[in-house]
Amino acid sequence: MTDTALPASAERVSPERRLWARYRRRPLGVAALAVFLLVVLVALFAPLLAPHDPNLVDFTLTQAPPSAEHPMGGDSAGRDILSRLLFGARTTLYGAAVACLVGVGIGVPAGVAAGYFGGRTDRICSWISDGVQSVPGMIVLLIVAAGTGADFTVLMVTVGVFMTPGYYRVSRSRALAVRREPYVDAARVAGLTHPRILHAHMLRAVHAPVIIQSALTAGVAMGMQTGLQFLGVGTASTPDWGQMMNDGFRTMGTHPLILLWPSAALGLTIAALAFMGSTLADLVNVRTEPGPGPRRGRDATPPVGGGTESDGGGEPVHAVEDSALRISNLRVAYRTPHGDRTVVRGVSLDVAPGEVLGIVGESGSGKSQTVFSALDLLPDSGRATADGIWVGGRPVGDLPRAKRHALLGTRIGYVPQEPMSNLDPCYTIGRQLLEPLRAVHGLTKAQARQRAHEILRRVGITDPDRVMASYPHQVSGGMAQRVLIAGAVAGNPELLVADEPTTALDVTVQAEVLELLRELQQEYRMALVIVTHNFGVVADICDRVAVMKDGRIIETGTVEQIFARPGDPYTAELIHASQDDTESRADLDAAWNTDGRTVRT
Numbered sequence: 101m102t103d104t105a106l107p108a109s110a111e112r113v114s115p116e117r118r119l120w121a122r123y124r125r126r127p128l129g130v131a132a133l134a135v136f137l138l139v140v141l142v143a144l145f146a147p148l149l150a151p152h153d154p155n156l157v158d159f160t161l162t163q164a165p166p167s168a169e170h171p172m173g174g175d176s177a178g179r180d181i182l183s184r185l186l187f188g189a190r191t192t193l194y195g196a197a198v199a200c201l202v203g204v205g206i207g208v209p210a211g212v213a214a215g216y217f218g219g220r221t222d223r224i225c226s227w228i229s230d231g232v233q234s235v236p237g238m239i240v241l242l243i244v245a246a247g248t249g250a251d252f253t254v255l256m257v258t259v260g261v262f263m264t265p266g267y268y269r270v271s272r273s274r275a276l277a278v279r280r281e282p283y284v285d286a287a288r289v290a291g292l293t294h295p296r297i298l299h300a301h302m303l304r305a306v307h308a309p310v311i312i313q314s315a316l317t318a319g320v321a322m323g324m325q326t327g328l329q330f331l332g333v334g335t336a337s338t339p340d341w342g343q344m345m346n347d348g349f350r351t352m353g354t355h356p357l358i359l360l361w362p363s364a365a366l367g368l369t370i371a372a373l374a375f376m377g378s379t380l381a382d383l384v385n386v387r388t389e390p391g392p393g394p395r396r397g398r399d400a401t402p403p404v405g406g407g408t409e410s411d412g413g414g415e416p417v418h419a420v421e422d423s424a425l426r427i428s429n430l431r432v433a434y435r436t437p438h439g440d441r442t443v444v445r446g447v448s449l450d451v452a453p454g455e456v457l458g459i460v461g462e463s464g465s466g467k468s469q470t471v472f473s474a475l476d477l478l479p480d481s482g483r484a485t486a487d488g489i490w491v492g493g494r495p496v497g498d499l500p501r502a503k504r505h506a507l508l509g510t511r512i513g514y515v516p517q518e519p520m521s522n523l524d525p526c527y528t529i530g531r532q533l534l535e536p537l538r539a540v541h542g543l544t545k546a547q548a549r550q551r552a553h554e555i556l557r558r559v560g561i562t563d564p565d566r567v568m569a570s571y572p573h574q575v576s577g578g579m580a581q582r583v584l585i586a587g588a589v590a591g592n593p594e595l596l597v598a599d600e601p602t603t604a605l606d607v608t609v610q611a612e613v614l615e616l617l618r619e620l621q622q623e624y625r626m627a628l629v630i631v632t633h634n635f636g637v638v639a640d641i642c643d644r645v646a647v648m649k650d651g652r653i654i655e656t657g658t659v660e661q662i663f664a665r666p667g668d669p670y671t672a673e674l675i676h677a678s679q680d681d682t683e684s685r686a687d688l689d690a691a692w693n694t695d696g697r698t699v700r701t
């Protein structure tokens with residue numbers, strides 16, 4: 101087997117580091133960050149930096165102009181403005197931090213759950229978020245201030261609650277986009293539970309937009325906080341910028357500097373936060389709208405008994421208890437604006453343990469929908485019904501969803517069509533391999549690492565340490581597919597489902613990957629269901645083949661039978677097309693017109 105070692109030049113840099121490297125190239129963003137860090141440092145070291153006690157009253161200093169001893173002069177009560185400004189930074193940052201923490205703590209989990217689970221969770225969370233937004237914040241804050249004796253922390257918690265819809269919206273839209281990513285399906289197929297997927301992939305995916313949102317929210321919270329203090333809500337003993345502005349406002353006509361200092365400090369801090377947020381948003385390219393139409397989704401309707409129609413299908417050739425996978429009279433329909441659209445029409449399949457079944461057919465014939473139904477991975481809008489689905493001789497079609505999903509990564513392994521999009525770009529390959537081994541198979545970190553090493557070597561990766569430390573973009577498509585194959589077989593499944601596993605790969609690696617699948621299938625004695633449009637693949641590794649067209653199986657048989665005596669002209673056409681080296685898949689699809697008549701000459 102060809103060695104697939106990582107190119108030596110591949111540089112292992114985490115996404116955060118890359119983002120920081122790009123951020124550093126933005127002068128405005130760097131200046132904003134420097135200003136904000138300065139404010140944070142000033143707040144932290146205010147007791148050391150302040151030249152005077154901020155509350156010390158010296159009547160000779162009342163409304164005094166700047167001097168060497170008091171560089172910003174004195175306020176209306178005779179206190180040193182610079183010292184109050186430095187201590188005021190603490191109050192301002194503390195208040196903003198409390199508001200942001202509350203906003204993140206409530207808005208992000210709610211948004212992620214709404215985006216990921218959809219349906220009722222989404223409706224309820226969105227309804228609450230809209231409700232919070234419609235409440236007049238300042239009035240509620242004044243009521244809270246009156247009820248709590250103007251407790252500053254409680255007030256800032258309340259401000260935080262009013263900030264939650266912002267966090268909710270940004271997290272929800274990001275989660276909506278990410279939940280359709282193939283790597284989320286891949287995590288589910290690897291057997292990870294919803295809480296783990298939420299933690300590992302969803303929260304990770306929202307962290308950049310949440311940081312951006314926090315920069316903006318902190319600015320808004322500072323504005324609201326200052327407004328409250330300006331209105332006299334707050335503790336007189338703790339200096340804050342709002343009180344200072346109030347004082348300055350009253351003497352603005354005669355002593356404008358008293359208003360200028362706190363206004364400038366507040367304006368500069370809020371501007372720094374806004375520029376940091378917009379620079380990050382620019383770099384991260386936050387997507388606020390869900391991606392294009394649903395792919396394989398999470399909320400598959402479990403196949404249930406009661407399929408009534410069987411207008412086509414492969415004949416079962418094994419007793420149920422002898423089957424690795426058996427599907428009886430499967431139908432799949434999608435809700436569309438023009439009514440239900442049936443895409444699989446009564447498919448029956450039967451795969452024996454250790455057997456390799458190829459499902460072959462033109463694009464759109466229903467191959468993938470058939471296997472997604474077996475894996476319980478149809479999107480929300482799809483509904484599968486079947487007389488029964490059995491895995492390893494046991495009926496699974498009527499199992500509760502959790503039990504059904506528990507089969508993935510344990511008894512069923514899945515190899516996807518596009519390896520790159522099935523790996524989360526935010527995590528190293530090692531982490532993505534280890535997590536299911538630990539979470540699903542209960543291995544310790546050391547055991548999981550050892551198992552990952554073994555299996556990576558087995559799939560032809562000679563430098564597992566290096567590959568495990570790499571991010572997906574640092575490996576080739578062929579290597580990514582080997583990694584996914586390693587992940588799929590790591591749990592010793594009895595059934596491996598591979599959906600066009602070589603289509604996205606270079607021709608040079610296609611044969612290697614097929615050979616690897618065949619070797620692993622024999623070594624692990626797994627049944628293998630391979631979806632393909634290519635009879636070359638069928639000839640390479642399959643024992644039996646089911647030919648699909650228009651959502652039906654039109655012919656099944658051993659590979660020898662089908663190649664020697666295709667029973668249907670469509671099958672003969674597919675075989676002919678696969679033997680023609682120059683013919684692409686698009687040509688193949690085009691060669692068969694909608695009436696089912698060949699248009700080849």
Ligand SMILES: Nc1ncnc2c1ncn2[C@@H]1O[C@H](COP(=O)(O)OP(=O)(O)OP(=O)(O)O)[C@@H](O)[C@H]1O
Pocket residue numbers: 394395434441443461462463464465466467468469470479481482600
């Ligand atoms: N989410 C969806 N909503 C509506 N129709 C869909 C959806 N997903 C798939 N289909 C339709 O189901 C039919 C069968 O699709 P399927 O993915 O099974 O095709 P396929 O034979 O695997 O071909 P391909 O390899 O091109 O995916 C297609 O006509 C497709 O348009």
